[in-house]
Amino acid sequence: MPKFFILLLTLILSVFLSAAFAAGEEKTLRGKHLEAELSCADCHGTDTPEKKASQKACKGCHEGMENEPPVIFIEENGKKHEVNPHNAHPGQMRCTLCHSIHKPSTLYCNEGCHHTFNAKVP
Ligand code: HEC
Ligand code: HEC
Ligand code: HEC
Structure with missing residues (x-):
């Protein structure tokens, strides 16, 4: 039984956290670009970015x-x-x-x- 409750709690928490995260995202340009179905790679040149993107990418689209x-x-x-x-x-x-x-x-x-x-x- 306790196992079940822990599972349930984890589930509720993860739904809550991802909703909160999504709300925060909308306010940034990253959110707006992801809404436009762009990926990390469209700006960073890689899907696993570690450092800042160059503004050359911005000019390519805008x-x-x-x-x-x-x-x-x-x-x-x-x-x-x-x-x-x-x-x-x-x-x-x-x-x-x-x-x-x-x-x-x-x-x-x-x-x-x-x-x-x-x-x-x-
Ligand atoms: C519209 C272009 C764009 C998109 C899309 C984008 N980034 Fe970035 N990213 C930037 C720019 C520009 C910076 C430099 C900091 C800033 O302006 O916030 C940056 C910074 C970063 C950094 C370095 C943070 C630092 O302070 O050194 C990481 C890591 C990163 N982005 C990951 C991601 C990931 C993961 C995604 C996809 C989910 C993503 N980015 C999508 C443009 C973008
Ligand atoms: C792969 C193409 C692409 C790249 C790269 C890109 N953008 Fe965008 N950008 C878009 C699209 C698509 C939209 C959403 C439609 C629109 O508003 O034009 C957008 C929207 C925007 C908006 C308007 C958001 C709003 O509130 O209307 C700004 C500002 C912006 N981008 C700045 C940048 C900057 C700064 C960079 C570089 C860090 C960048 N973009 C890189 C395609 C791109
Ligand atoms: C000095 C500040 C500043 C710099 C630098 C700047 N912008 Fe902007 N940008 C603004 C402001 C302010 C607005 C809102 C303008 C408005 O109210 O129409 C804007 C709006 C935008 C928009 C959305 C509105 C539109 O007309 O589509 C895009 C896209 C954009 N900028 C891209 C860029 C790109 C790409 C660069 C670099 C080449 C850049 N900006 C550099 C201040 C700046």
Whole structure:
């Protein structure tokens, strides 16, 4: 009997944990890419990655981001700016400065140099 309960408990726990894990995944770009049926290898070149993927992979699938229309960045004081985050004054920056894959993305412009923009980075 105790064996049965342990088995049941393990089952319940594993269902619960995988649901919690899946919910966390959706918030990251990794989740979004896996939803689009991409695999680890599409970015990492291997199905058993150990280190970071190169941004060359991003550009292979997301070409011409620098030609996208500008978006509105709103400063903390309410001032609006038309910015192309993919071709701003420093030119095209490394994708992973802003877009993280396995953790939430951050707006690199806000780190140190600048004003504080309220802009969402997917
Ligand atoms: C859309 C591209 C993409 C996909 C899909 C992806 N990764 Fe990554 N991975 C990255 C990038 C970029 C980094 C660098 C860190 C970051 O941006 O979060 C990284 C980092 C890593 C690292 C190194 C962590 C570190 O801090 O050194 C591992 C391990 C890893 N990924 C495993 C995986 C596995 C396993 C999968 C599939 C389930 C996967 N990745 C899917 C792009 C991707
Ligand atoms: C093998 C092709 C492929 C690679 C490699 C790839 N992506 Fe994607 N990416 C996709 C697809 C497909 C989608 C989902 C459809 C869409 O939004 O265009 C997507 C979606 C996105 C989105 C939009 C998510 C949203 O909220 O709409 C961002 C941002 C993104 N990718 C950034 C990256 C970055 C950064 C890298 C490199 C680390 C990368 N991608 C590598 C194919 C790829
Ligand atoms: C300075 C920060 C920054 C850098 C660097 C950056 N992005 Fe973005 N990216 C953004 C922001 C902000 C958005 C949201 C734009 C919007 O609201 O439409 C975005 C949106 C996207 C999207 C989804 C929206 C769309 O138009 O399809 C993709 C895909 C993407 N970026 C890919 C890339 C790739 C590939 C690179 C590297 C060549 C890159 N980004 C570099 C900030 C950045």
